[in-house]
Amino acid sequence: MGEIVEVDLTQLRTVANRVMDAAEQIAQMRWPALDPDVLQGSAVGNIAAPVLVAAKLTDVVANMRGWAVAAHMSADAFDRAERRNGQRFGAK
Numbered sequence: 797m798g799e800i801v802e803v804d805l806t807q808l809r810t811v812a813n814r815v816m817d818a819a820e821q822i823a824q825m826r827w828p829a830l831d832p833d834v835l836q837g838s839a840v841g842n843i844a845a846p847v848l849v850a851a852k853l854t855d856v857v858a859n860m861r862g863w864a865v866a867a868h869m870s871a872d873a874f875d876r877a878e879r880r881n882g883q884r885f886g887a888k
Contacts, residue, residue, distance in 0.1 A: 805871045812867035819860035822853060 829846045 803871075803874055805874055808867055808871045812864040812871070815860050815867075816864040819857045819864065822860070823857045825853075827853075 827846050827850050830843060
């Protein structure tokens with residue numbers, strides 16, 4: 797315990813922004829769906845794969861957005877702590 801941790805907050809925010817941008821791009825993707833009326837009697841007529849994939853991707857996008865928000869919040873908290881401690885202990 798007692799290790800000194802250094803975080804490059806600019807890079808953390810940059811990565812968080814990239815993750816958020818990627819999440820937005822994924823969220824905007826439209827996935828093809830099978831038309832069950834056209835495929836009546838086909839072995840794939842009632843397949844639910846596109847719906848399942850879309851649901852999983854919704855979860856992925858939500859998790860990516862959540863991580864990006866948490867990363868920004870952490871960077872902000874590090875900034876505040878650094879300013880508070882810098883004032884308290886004197887700037888280097």
